[in-house]
Amino acid sequence: MNIQEKIAQLVPGMTVAEQGEAVITVPADSFRKLAEALRYDKDEPMDYLRDIVGMDWGEDGLGALYYLESSKTYTRIILKTLTADRENAFLPSVSDLWKTAEIKEREAYDFFGIRFLNHPDMRRIFLREDWKGYPMRKDYDMSSNPLNMENEENADTTDEYYLNPDGTIADQKNIVFDEKDFVINIGPQHPSTHGVLRMRASLDGETICKIDPICGYIHRGVEKISESLTYPQTLAMTDRLDYLSAHQNRHALCMCIEKAAGIEISERAQYIRTIMDELQRIDSHLLFYSCVVMDMGGLTPFFYGFREREMILDIMEETTGGRLIQNYNMIGGVQADIQPDFQRKVKEFIKHMRSVIKDYHDIFTGNVIARTRMEGVGVLTKEQVISLGATGGTGRASGWSNDVRKHHPYGVYDKVDFKEILYTEGDCFARYMIRMDEIMESCNILEQLIDNIPEGEYRVKTKPIIKLPEGNFSASVESSRGEFCVMIESHGDKTPYRLHYRSTGLPLVHSMDTACRGNKIADLIAIGATLDYVVPDIDR
Amino acid sequence: MEVKKRTAIRSMEYGDFKNNDYLEKMVDELNRDGAGVILTTIDEVINWGRSNSLWTLNFGTSCCAIEFMALGAARYDMARFGFEVTRNSPRQADLIMVMGTITYKMAPVLKRLYDQMAEPKYVVAVGGCTITGGPFIKSYHVVNGIDKIIPVDVFIPGCPPRPEAFYYGMMQLQRKIKVEKFLGGVNRQEKEPKEEK
Numbered sequence: 001m002n003i004q005e006k007i008a009q010l011v012p013g014m015t016v017a018e019q020g021e022a023v024i025t026v027p028a029d030s031f032r033k034l035a036e037a038l039r040y041d042k043d044e045p046m047d048y049l050r051d052i053v054g055m056d057w058g059e060d061g062l063g064a065l066y067y068l069e070s071s072k073t074y075t076r077i078i079l080k081t082l083t084a085d086r087e088n089a090f091l092p093s094v095s096d097l098w099k100t101a102e103i104k105e106r107e108a109y110d111f112f113g114i115r116f117l118n119h120p121d122m123r124r125i126f127l128r129e130d131w132k133g134y135p136m137r138k139d140y141d142m143s144s145n146p147l148n149m150e151n152e153e154n155a156d157t158t159d160e161y162y163l164n165p166d167g168t169i170a171d172q173k174n175i176v177f178d179e180k181d182f183v184i185n186i187g188p189q190h191p192s193t194h195g196v197l198r199m200r201a202s203l204d205g206e207t208i209c210k211i212d213p214i215c216g217y218i219h220r221g222v223e224k225i226s227e228s229l230t231y232p233q234t235l236a237m238t239d240r241l242d243y244l245s246a247h248q249n250r251h252a253l254c255m256c257i258e259k260a261a262g263i264e265i266s267e268r269a270q271y272i273r274t275i276m277d278e279l280q281r282i283d284s285h286l287l288f289y290s291c292v293v294m295d296m297g298g299l300t301p302f303f304y305g306f307r308e309r310e311m312i313l314d315i316m317e318e319t320t321g322g323r324l325i326q327n328y329n330m331i332g333g334v335q336a337d338i339q340p341d342f343q344r345k346v347k348e349f350i351k352h353m354r355s356v357i358k359d360y361h362d363i364f365t366g367n368v369i370a371r372t373r374m375e376g377v378g379v380l381t382k383e384q385v386i387s388l389g390a391t392g393g394t395g396r397a398s399g400w401s402n403d404v405r406k407h408h409p410y411g412v413y414d415k416v417d418f419k420e421i422l423y424t425e426g427d428c429f430a431r432y433m434i435r436m437d438e439i440m441e442s443c444n445i446l447e448q449l450i451d452n453i454p455e456g457e458y459r460v461k462t463k464p465i466i467k468l469p470e471g472n473f474s475a476s477v478e479s480s481r482g483e484f485c486v487m488i489e490s491h492g493d494k495t496p497y498r499l500h501y502r503s504t505g506l507p508l509v510h511s512m513d514t515a516c517r518g519n520k521i522a523d524l525i526a527i528g529a530t531l532d533y534v535v536p537d538i539d540r
Numbered sequence: 541m542e543v544k545k546r547t548a549i550r551s552m553e554y555g556d557f558k559n560n561d562y563l564e565k566m567v568d569e570l571n572r573d574g575a576g577v578i579l580t581t582i583d584e585v586i587n588w589g590r591s592n593s594l595w596t597l598n599f600g601t602s603c604c605a606i607e608f609m610a611l612g613a614a615r616y617d618m619a620r621f622g623f624e625v626t627r628n629s630p631r632q633a634d635l636i637m638v639m640g641t642i643t644y645k646m647a648p649v650l651k652r653l654y655d656q657m658a659e660p661k662y663v664v665a666v667g668g669c670t671i672t673g674g675p676f677i678k679s680y681h682v683v684n685g686i687d688k689i690i691p692v693d694v695f696i697p698g699c700p701p702r703p704e705a706f707y708y709g710m711m712q713l714q715r716k717i718k719v720e721k722f723l724g725g726v727n728r729q730e731k732e733p734k735e736e737k
């Protein structure tokens with residue numbers, strides 16, 4: 001019995017979208033029952049909630065798409081549910097089934113004003129608490145919130161909405177921090193939070209009791225801007241989300257548009273894209289190494305990491321013209337062909353990287369201080385990372401095999417032979433080692449590809465105006481720090497009706513609370529550094 | 541005594557720099573107000589010192605800040621110019637370097653940090669985002685240019701600017717500092733700083 005039949009048995013009123021991806025629409029009153037059944041299914045538990053995408057369907061009301069995946073069989077499904085009441089939009093919460101929904105539902109509330117019943121913490125997450133209106137709604141007035149230079153005060157209480165037995169909705173106040181809590185503030189402008197993340201931490205002595213992340217200090221409204229851009233124009237934003245996964249992000253968006261518009265790209269372009277993705281991964285992991293070490297007080301390894309990183313930037317710059325932000329992938333291929341000595345330089349780099357990696361380990365990995373500060377600190381279990389949706393190296397450090405390159409291959413990853421690096425400890429050290437091993441694994445991938453780039457066009461011609469057929473489309477890639485996914489809803493125009501990016505960092509920031517509880521405040525920096533998030537990608 | 545306008549930096553000659561007109565205007569103003577021999581000489585010494593040890597408060601919010609990190613590493617090595625010391629406290633910084641998009645939520649924070657800095661203080665705006673809002677100019681949550689909040693001394697355009705552009709911008713700031721009147725001038729500015737046009 002396939003999964004759609006199973007759902008049809010549970011919820012007879014469900015419908016399946018005919019165009020685009022198979023989105024299964026479920027009435028709001030039976031959604032909760034279905035979610036529970038899918039989550040705890042015996043053969044195929046849908047235990048990984050990839051994302052919740054809030055939506056405004058105008059007349060039809062507000063609602064959300066739920067992207068689910070099973071960590072056992074890697075089957076993916078998409079559920080859709082909606083409510084017609086725009087003024088008082090309520091949907092059932094699933095935050096007790098998937099922990100990651102705690103933060104994703106807050107995002108849907110912040111952008112669309114959908115409130116989730118029984119969610120313990122219905123506060124805004126990105127925008128100021130005194131923000132008026134919900135910006136992602138189609139009828140939002142773009143000038144309704146002028147710049148406000150008043151300092152923002154954060155409330156210590158939050159709302160929870162629940163259903164009374166007689167069907168009315170009531171709310172109660174929950175406490176985030178009470179008067180007895182000793183709360184310290186970290187950020188938003190702090191050199192060790194890897195961007196402008198702000199956290200409030202309550203302490204008992206030196207031990208962390210709770211972390212409350214406050215995001216939005218770099219919320220640029222990318223998703224809203226994209227709704228007024230044509231598809232080729234939307235590409236410009238992706239490099240600036242997670243700038244250390246610039247190629248991969250753009251790869252995902254190009255793939256999604258190409259899939260929807262039915263554009264076949266050449267083999268050569270596939271190879272070039274995959275090579276660039278891997279170079280980018282090494283670049284990001286080298287920066288990760290430099291930052292981790294610097295956050296923990298070592299300066300010399302910082303120079304090591306940047307020495308090799310500059311080599312990669314040189315290679316990329318020769319071909320793409322940019323150092324950090326390259327704008328290289330295009331719909332239909334890549335912007336320019338590779339430089340004549342690209343292959344030689346990549347091979348030189350691989351050789352060089354293999355010869356110096358020992359220095360990296362000598363200076364830091366084996367260091368007794370580094371070991372003591374990382375081993376056994378900030379442990380996340382496998383169940384926790386799946387429930388939190390913490391993909392990428394963080395998930396793999398806890399033994400969750402979640403590499404998109406393996407389970408849903410794209411590019412030419414099905415043609416190369418590579419290992420998915422897995423550790424089981426789930427502590428800071430495992431998260432650190434994952435990245436170090438992945439640098440070497442990426443070198444292996446590059447080596448297999450670099451001499452085999454087939455001849456051909458680097459870019460196929462596309463129509464001057466690209467319109468996508470109606471329906472929902474998505475594409476996911478393994479970016480440097482987890483699963484990055486692009487979700488598009490098209491209504492047949494040359495601009496997307498809704499364009500959503502699955503942030504790789506948002507679940508990681510959400511994991512901070514789980515990972516830090518019970519650890520010392522001094523370990524917070526090491527835990528944050530090894531989770532490896534990039535804040536503009538969280539806030540979008 | 542004439543205040544000299546010849547502000548070369550290392551091997552970069554006066555004529556190698558663009559936008560020299562604002563420096564000339566500053567020098568003209570100084571000469572018009574009269575500059576004493578002793579004060580000017582002391583000023584020159586102080587300014588020489590000030591311009592070669594600029595301590596930065598890094599206000600890096602996004603992509604541009606990563607390019608700044610490359611400046612700190614061995615290849616571009618900003619220690620050559622004397623501004624490798626970065627401070628994390630506004631009280632100890634000479635200039636605030638704003639790198640990255642400034643959003644509505646961040647704007648009050650930026651202003652507060654700027655207000656906490658001691659005079660004389662300078663602002664360097666790095667990247668398209670800080671100058672106009674950059675790629676996000678149409679957003680509901682992005683400040684379209686930080687000069688709407690705080691006065692800016694040097695703009696460094698780019699998305700992100702190349703490390704060389706960072707240096708050019710920083711050298712322009714050094715030149716500005718070199719012709720300033722320090723004693724009785726920028727060292728005691730009690731009034732609100734004027735908005736730059």
Ligand code: SF4
Nearest residue numbers: 603640667668669699
């Ligand atoms: S100017 Fe460009 S590189 Fe700099 S912060 Fe803005 S988007 Fe990023």
